[in-house]
Amino acid sequence: LKGAHAYVQLFQYGAFEKQAAIAHRSFSKCDTVMMDFNKTGRYAIIQAANDVDKSGTSYYGQTLLYFIPTGGESNQIIINKNGPVYAVDWNPAKDEFIVLYGFMPCRATLFNTKCDPIHEFGDGHYNEIL
DSSP states (O other), rough: TTTTTTTEEOTTOOOOOOGGGEEEEEEEEEEEEEEEOTTSEEEEEEEEEEETTTTTOOTEEEEEEEETTSSSSEEEESSSOOOOEEEEEEESSSSEEEEEEESSSSSEEEETSSSSSEEEEEESSOOOOO
């Protein structure tokens, strides 16, 4: 149901019983959820989005980002600029990820697996990570 409470659970392939979840996260007032795993499958970035921002502060709705390791505590990824999330992608060689976010010109930030920003690329007119 749109706007209803959502729940994401990660399972090891083949063990799909509810008690076998290796990681989980719940979200309130969420219309869509997208997951992006790193190359090894040990970490996932969850994008939980509302199509409409009921507070009226944004035409674009709202997207919250969460970091979920398999077998650990999930964390919300704190972004420091208001606006939409345009793209999230993992570094193919390291356990770090980049997020493009905020009203244009948007901001590009590289994060580690503790969800700490490790490099700010600055603001620019980006909407895709290549």
